[in-house]
Amino acid sequence: MIIEHPLLGPRDSQEFTCLGDASLLQRPDAFAGDAADTFFDYQYLRDNPAGTHRELWYHEMGDRSWLVLTRDTRTHEILAVELASDVVTSGGRS
């Protein structure tokens, strides 16, 4: 695969490590009363769609950026690539 890095342009996916579901950006509040439930859900349950999937990739053999890819799991087509820090900072955590 080729990932269109938002800063560096097209890079071979071999340079990256995939972590998985971008919902991991939405870490719950550890002090909330339902933290046991929200952390279980956060850590263990996945939507796992056959279709558009938002997921985290790390440019480990490159600039060490964490990226959020929007990718179709049926075709591997990549629809969007964003810097994870931009996604979080702009509030659109997922």
Place this chain on the structure above:
Amino acid sequence: MKKLGGYSGFRILREGLTGNRGWRPAWRDPEPQPAYDFVIVGGGGHGLATAYYLASRYGEASVAVLEKGWIGGGNVGRNTTIIRSNYLLPGNEPFYEFSLKLWEGLEQDLNYNAMVSQRGVYNLYHSDGQRDAYRRRGNAMILHGADAELLDAAQLRAEMPFLNFDNGRFPIQGALVQRRGGTVRHDAVAWGYARGADRRGVDIIQNCEVTGFRIQNGRCIGVETNRGFIAARKVGCAVAGSSSRVMQAAGMRLPIESHVLQAFVSEGLKPVIPGVVTYGAGHFYISQSDKGGLVFGGDIDMYNSYAQRGNLPVVEDVCEGGMTLMPMIGRARMVRMWGGIMDMSMDGSPIIDHTPVDGLYFNGGWCYGGFKATPASGYCFAHLLATDTPHETATAFRLDRFRRGMMIDEKGSGAQPNLH
């Protein structure tokens, strides 16, 4: 076993002499009935085995298997055919050992030669720490009644002189061996269970896609399909690879991601590799089929995928490991690479459990170890469906284990499916 219609050498002689006109369909293609006691969703290895054991061991007569395409077309038809029970944890080992025992009697049970071949599974170790971990595992196997041997480098070299003992990046120090492990002709498993189930009255319905579950008052009363509604007392889903997609129709989110695992086969070669070998310092495992092809694989591609195909980095990674471990295979040519969809669970272990919906049962999360589990998975799922209690070897495969902190994590990789 020489009953009418049975398979045997004698029958082959008789048919051969009479133009092979007497062979009957291995399974029928019946029209679906309006209602069954048990509907199994998924005509893969696990679904067919479930139906077979429901009929043969639990005496259930009203069973249907619904398959959206052709039976055996999922992971039972695209794997590397390995069977073994070399597990560490008490939640896993009794189950996989039960499975291995079922494999050992499978052909006589099914009257179908699936070519169960116990040529041994060799897990190589390359450091003292890895040896210690294998020692712990081997002891766990023996304590659970399985077989295991720990070979040092000299013993291993005597059995497999072609391994790269002298010029590899990581030294080969020895291996944990399970002699009873080996390989099975994968497609034949699906066909054998299908034929066995069919002969016991199970309806195997191909080209029948389940599109939804009919749930009334918290109870599942049947399935919607492209061939109409089919009522069922109990519905069991065994659709590993598609678990999330199918169970979403029942409103469930699962602790599962779908990933692609690639595998590879070479042209037919005269026998060179006796058993199954797994490299402990890279991602590579290999065996040689009865046809002579080298069948090998390695790691998953690491990203979620339903595409049933992978990419080059893993191909290269696998071959780098293979060439480092056994440089004699360099001039063997790969003829085909393929990919299957793996239900990767959050601890690397499967789930066989009832769901929050009454009458709906789930079997999945097999990661890339589902093939060897086929007989026990079918048996235990049949047991759960028939008795509503988990089989004694499958008590740990519960859906709520993550919430309760009872993970069955052989690798210790944690809640990251692509690492299991």
Place this chain on the structure above:
Amino acid sequence: MASLTAITALGGITACDKTIGGIRIVEIADCCLASLAMRRGKAASFRKAAKKALGTDLPAPGQWTGNDTHGVIWMGPDQFLVEAETGTADLAGGLAASFGGAASITDQSDAWVRFDITGKDVPAMLERLSAADTRLMQGGAAVRTPIHHMLCVLVRRDAYISFTIYGPRASAQSLHHALTATAASL
């Protein structure tokens, strides 16, 4: 007490210099490097300090900028590797003084091994080593990319066919082997 004698990343007292076919591979010892990372919210003062201390604009992603005294490689978002002339005393300390609270500075002089490769066959050699489109790398391009499983930095400073390859210092021998074996196989 005698002061300590430095050795090169390849383990020599002097740097390794090899010519294989049409390619010369030179180990550059005594690198003087520092990592320069922008403190959050200090973009303006960071840029200003950089211009003043380094005499050059900071490079854009995938770029190198430089002059007679300093080179700057873009390493990641808000992160740069500063190259200074061999023998520059306390590069990191000097930068820390210049940037004040606008940057985090870390000495990297010993983090990397540096090889400079020159010769007409360099393009043919690089296309065997790196997935990066090195033919498109013009003067001022810098790419972090793996070579034989090692995370490296490829820099082309000017139009002359000459590249600098930085690799992890502890892997110097493996990287050198990769370069020489490839040069010999063209």
Place this chain on the structure above:
Amino acid sequence: MTQVNRLDGGLIDRDTPLDFTFDGRRYGGFAGDTLASALLANGVRLVGRSFKYHRPRGIISAGSEEPNALVELREGARREPNSRATMTELHDGLVARSQNRFPSLGFDLMAVNDRFSAFLGAGFYYKTFMWPKAFWERVYEPLIRQAAGLGALSGDPDPDVYDRGFRHCDLLVIGAGPAGLMAALTAGRAGAEVILVDEDFRAGGRLTMERETVAGINGADWAAEAAAELVSMPNVRVMPRSTAIGVFDHGIYSVLERVADHLPVPREGTPRQILWRVYAKRAILAAGATERLIAFDNNDRPGIMQASAVRGYVNRWAAAPAERIAIFTNNDDGHRTAADLAAAGVEIAAIIDSRPDAPASDVAELFAGAVVSNSSGRRGVGHVTLRLADGGRKHVSCGALAVSGGWNPNVHLTCHHRGRPQWQENIAAFVPGDGVPPGLAVAGAARGIFSTAGALADGRDQALAQLAELGIKVTSATVPEADDTPVKITPLWHVGGTGRAWLDQQNDVTVKDVGLAHQENFRAVEHLKRYTTLGMAGDQGRTSNVLGLAVMAELTGKTIADTGTTIYRPPYTPTPIAAFAGRSVGRNFRPTRLPPSHHWAAEQGAVFVEAGSWMRAQWFPREGEVHWRESVDREVLATRRSVGVCDVSTLGKIDIQGNDAGAFLDLVYSNRFSTLPVGRTRYGLMLREDGMVMDDGTTARLGETHYLMTTTTANAVGVYRHLEFVRQCLRPDMDVQLISATDSWAQFAVAGPNARRVLQAVVDSQHDISNEAFPFMACRAISVCGGVPARLFRISFSGELAYEIAVPARYGDAMIRALMAAGEPHDITPYGTEALGVMRIEKGHVTGNELNGTITAHNLGMAKMVSTKKDSIGAVLAGREALVAEDGLCLVGLQAIDGDHVTAGAHMFAESTPVDAAHDEGYVTSAAWSPHIGASIGLGFIVRGANRHGETVRLMNPLEGRSARARICSPHFIDPEGERLRG
């Protein structure tokens, strides 16, 4: 040595004669020959035996689809099984052997299988070999395995080098036939970056094998001129002997270049093959088409060939497959074959055209509406039997039969993303359908445009379309004039008969096998393939699939379109495993990392061990020491008695700076670091979010906004990744910057009662490192040896008074020498990883053996370190019910009693319980001989361990038939109060 079937003309270089051997016999050929053409020129028809029935087999094709003519090439470790004679360029001294026969190709004992074929039909093995049960593995399977396979590997390591490469282009053109050449010319002239790959060593595709005119000159000459023009363009790279084997995501194509397969051995240091990864913005597949055979009884005899191959051998290689050749066709191509044979002066036995309306022939006797129904001959076809239009029979004698069954476009690469070809009725063939990889266009015969003029025009048109999408302007692009004969075909798949008619010749699948599959309900195409093995051979069904599908379609009464087709997977042609591995093999499998004192350690004669990617000194044997334990015991005792030194540079070091660095560490560590004073170091416990221990280490506060974290050697990469995740994905609001400092520093542990004395000798005198000025867990930037900058940490892994001294890596070698010199009065002893391990077990420090990913802080007895007053990763899920259970595993020390030995990996049982899984209470994680205690000790996890100190347990190791008894104790065997390390 006479080449009996060599004709005049052809594209061979008669000035360069070559010698080769086949099955030990010497033959001659010419440069430009393939092994197949040279064998045919020498009158050799029998070249192999089939997989199952060991039927005699000959050459069928002139290309990479060849299913039969598979031979072993070369000798010794370069022996290369299953090589296609049709793709093997002849070189002088080439050695080839037939395979899968015993004792010889001409007389093969296993050919007896053919007699029993009635019992060996599709899937027979699923129905038998089940009784008696034990016989399968002892008798039946070994026999089957021995009989299976075609060629044999040498069993020796492949001596050749393989490489990888990476190329980028605007347009990749696959295939240098008329369509591919025209596409490349169009794009190249427009200035696009073009790569043209072709599996042949000569450009032109079918133009090299036909007698056609292009632009008024011979087609092969036009192709050569076109190729020369392309080679001259700086923006075009022409890659002959290069096969595009796979299409991967986003325009990544895998291309195998056979750099040296046409040479006896590769040039020294250069690769045999290069697997190129081509990144193409757009690609055009111009892979041509493959001619089909027609199934009839005994259609597998040597001499029965594709008509197109016969033309190729005659026209390009001047090699007649036989002196007298018959032609069997269902389309006009058969007549083209007749014309070419006639022009070359080869005798034509007959033209058998299954179409009643076959065009007349003026070169040979024509049997219109007739079919070939059988063949006969011992080791090769001697004559064929015709079933005439009027139902009569006729025998025609011939040495070869050229069969034209129509053409299958080579759609394979269009299927690599699981696209399905679709049936096109007018050419009776599958063409590319849905799911063609994005960016890949198909041109020419590969999409069913079979005429040369059509292919040329389509090559140009597809290139223009691709260039337009790339925004590259084209001013003009003309196409040369060429042959434009329309295709006229009346499908004929198989001729009914009572014998066996082959579909898949390599796997020995016949029409009867398909019938049996139908009878037994293996009717889905995938069931058909898997049950009969149709299409599973090395050619992936290129010569067999469509025939098999057509037969199944007839049986089910469905159309071929409704029957569907299986799809093709990469690689397009069989590809050596070594080519995928490239140079990352053997010792270069992964990079080796060397610590800064490596050269010094090697001088000392250290024994090294791989620790992850690092090579570390394991121990330093001294003269007279014969067992490693002697060395290790000595190193441990010397350290504990006086002082030892160890290179610990491999530990991960991460420089963490920023105003929020402390808060950041509070989040990633269970315990608090924001309160750590500057100049101090603290042990930190890091959890995964699921509550399991991820890593541990010490982190020093070097300044108000500056920390230095250490990680374990094994987890350095993973921890860095995790920290970046936290920084970028969870808390981008924090002001934190990270950079790895692992390679920057040479770091040495100096441990033992005399450690301070040794250090005082190297640390510059202005730095006071007395116990008062530099207490336990202190850290400071200092200088050593007269001004070399350094960092000193007072931390201890061994439990002794200990320091870690760090200097820039370039000074590491000199530093270890300086420390050794400074320590000489104290008999300083270098120690390796073994002694390090012994001492850490004695001190009860955990490492990877204990931190196996299933262990919590609770299990380690460190639950109190998980602060509940702050948010830290893993704290919430560490509190799940089963993870805090009273009867959970607990870290304990173990001391063997009665002279027994503790063994890592043993399982623990109480004194008097049965030894079975139900009574398993825990396991041993680490073990060592403690020279200090004089006993075998270890660490392990056992249920309720904290409350069981003093209890005796059994350490069971049935795997090795051993057991031992040990007393549970505190994991801190040495100095539990910590007096030594504070002294």
